[in-house]
Amino acid sequence: MLRRPCWVEIRAQALENNFRFLNGIAAPHAELLAIVKANAYGHSLGLCAPAIVRAGASWLGVTSVEEGVEARSVCPEARILVIGGVFPGQGIDVVANSLTSVIWEPSQLNEIEAAAHAAGAAPASVPVHLELDTGMSRQGTDEAHLDLLLTPFSPDSPLRLEAVMTHLFAADEADGRVTGEQLERVDAALKRVFASGLRPEILNIGNSAALLGGQVHAIEEIAKRHGLGTMLRPGLALYGLVPEFDPAFAATEPQELTQGRIQLQPVLSWKSKVVSLRSVKAGTSVGYNGTFVATEPMRLALIAVGYADGLDRKLGNHFSLLVRGHRAPIVGRISMDQTVVDVTEIEGVEPGDEVVLLGSQGNQVITAADHAKVSETIPWEVFTRIGPRVARLAV
Ligand SMILES: *Cc1c(COP(=O)(O)O)cnc(C)c1O
Numbered sequence: 001m002l003r004r005p006c007w008v009e010i011r012a013q014a015l016e017n018n019f020r021f022l023n024g025i026a027a028p029h030a031e032l033l034a035i036v037k038a039n040a041y042g043h044s045l046g047l048c049a050p051a052i053v054r055a056g057a058s059w060l061g062v063t064s065v066e067e068g069v070e071a072r073s074v075c076p077e078a079r080i081l082v083i084g085g086v087f088p089g090q091g092i093d094v095v096a097n098s099l100t101s102v103i104w105e106p107s108q109l110n111e112i113e114a115a116a117h118a119a120g121a122a123p124a125s126v127p128v129h130l131e132l133d134t135g136m137s138r139q140g141t142d143e144a145h146l147d148l149l150l151t152p153f154s155p156d157s158p159l160r161l162e163a164v165m166t167h168l169f170a171a172d173e174a175d176g177r178v179t180g181e182q183l184e185r186v187d188a189a190l191k192r193v194f195a196s197g198l199r200p201e202i203l204n205i206g207n208s209a210a211l212l213g214g215q216v217h218a219i220e221e222i223a224k225r226h227g228l229g230t231m232l233r234p235g236l237a238l239y240g241l242v243p244e245f246d247p248a249f250a251a252t253e254p255q256e257l258t259q260g261r262i263q264l265q266p267v268l269s270w271k272s273k274v275v276s277l278r279s280v281k282a283g284t285s286v287g288y289n290g291t292f293v294a295t296e297p298m299r300l301a302l303i304a305v306g307y308a309d310g311l312d313r314k315l316g317n318h319f320s321l322l323v324r325g326h327r328a329p330i331v332g333r334i335s336m337d338q339t340v341v342d343v344t345e346i347e348g349v350e351p352g353d354e355v356v357l358l359g360s361q362g363n364q365v366i367t368a369a370d371h372a373k374v375s376e377t378i379p380w381e382v383f384t385r386i387g388p389r390v391a392r393l394a395v
Contacts, residue, residue: 005273006305008386009359009395010047014265016055018238021263023056025211025256026232029220032211033059033081033204035235037067042310042383043239043268044392049075052238061233065090068099081129081204083233085139091115095126102165104131104141109152109159116158123155127162129204132189134182136169146189150196163202163231164193171209174248179215183222190226203228208237213245214254240266241368241379266367269359270386272305274323274351277343286340287332292317299344301328303355306337310386311357312375319374321355324348325362328355358382 019034026032034057035041040048045067049060053075060075062068063084071080079100086094086101091111094101096119103109109128116126130149133140141149153161166186170178186205193200203223206215211232223230236243242260249257279299286292286300301323307313316334320327321341328341343349358366368379375382 003391004304005271006309006389007271007391007393008043009269009271009393010043011265011267011269011395012047012051014240014267015043015048015051015238018240018264018267019052019055019057021260022211022234022237025259026216029216030230030232031059031202032057033061033231033233034238035061035083035207035233036071037061037063037083037235038384039067041235041239041380042386045070046074047392047394048267049078053078059231061235065093065099065101069093069097072097072099086111092118095119095121100127100129100162102129102131102139104133104139104149106148106152109149113152113157113159121158123158124160126158127160129163129165129202130161130193130200132164132166132186134166134185134189135178136167138167138169140166143185143189146192147196150193150198153198161193161198161200163204164190164200164228165204168206168210168215171207171213171215172243172245172249174246174252176215176218179210179218183218187222187225190222190228194226201229202231204231204233206232207243208234209243209245212237212242212254212257212260213249214256216256236380237264239268239383240264243379244369266359268368268383270357270390271359272303272355272357274349274353274355275302275304275338276351277301277349285332287316288335289333292332296344298331298342299349300331301341301343301349301353301355303339303341304337305339305355305357306335308336308387309390311339312371312377312382312385314375315371319371320366321357322361322364322366323353323355325364327364 034052036049059079061081068080068082082101092115095115131140220230284294320329326346331342368382371382372379
């Protein structure tokens with residue numbers, strides 16, 4: 001069946017290029033885990049995860065066990081890390097699908113250990129990654145409870161501590177003070193992990209900002225001190241966006257970041273079509289509550305996209321979409337399923353014309369960062385709220 005024309009196009013080739021570029025920055029100091037959580041940041045897990053694996057990724061990161069099971073069905077060979085942890089009753093799916101869970105509570109270790117025993121798993125055959133809270137106060141164990149999480153890894157346990165992990169939550173700040181403090185806490189915790197006799201292999205740490213912000217060396221130094229390999233976890237950069245850095249960064253912008261601005265390519269375009277056109281007289285109101293009133297005779301185009309597709313209502317009267325290579329201002333409020341744009345100044349607009357909400361047309365470009373600015377949010381949210389009814393198509 002042909003669909004209502006509101007769709008997303010995914011360029012797998014751009015994604016593969018982005019992975020290779022980021023891997024080039026990381027190598028030989030660090031390995032990458034490609035973050036494909038939340039349906040690959042709204043880009044489609046089914047289209048993106050296999051492309052990233054084709055580009056050479058051996059690790060994928062998802063939020064939940066459910067996402068992990070979905071990733072496993074399209075990437076049978078990949079290592080899959082569940083970064084949001086395991087919930088009661090999910091241990092069986094972790095073991096059955098060879099997922100690797102992040103853990104920071106004894107109950108999570110118990111859940112996985114019980115499932116591993118039930119499946120007859122051999123000693124040390126079920127790897128987990130232990131998360132440390134190094135200052136974000138989100139997930140991860142604090143220093144006081146660390147020992148509780150080290151004791152379950154007895155020699156006859158099916159569990160194996162493969163990696164120690166944390167999240168650098170201020171890698172986009174210029175002075176690096178917070179990251180420095182986090183790394184000191186990691187160093188102290190690793191001393192305790194090794195003193196307890198455990199031998200993890202990987203320090204799993206850092207997002208796109210850490211990778212592009214030139215912090216791989218500082219991270220690797222800590223890892224090396226303990227004989228660990230380094231793993232970074234980029235998300236946003238894979239999808240072609242450079243995170244916004246502290247403006248003070250600009251003075252000493254690392255080469256990785258400058259290169260990233262040139263090399264990373266957007267993966268997603270969001271498109272719709274002109275449904276119909278009307279000419280209105282001056283004084284005509286447009287949309288709910290008439291928040292826009294035509295100031296002169298105008299030509300208006302109805303577009304098949306609304307807030308139920310993920311187009312933020314804040315864009316009403318404050319943003320433009322691309323029609324025939326020109327910017328067409330959104331007039332009035334965005335409805336659930338429809339949006340009206342002003343095409344008075346654009347020649348020859350017809351029903352069926354393609355409209356770009358995010359992406360490029362002619363020499364005009366709209367980025368997720370442009371949306372984020374007007375929606376008062378961040379590009380991550382712009383991508384992840386593109387609704388499930390918007391088809392994702394490979395191009
Ligand atoms: C989402 C996430 C990432 C990726 O972050 P980006 O800023 O998109 O690169 C890395 N690590 C964890 C734990 C995450 O939740």
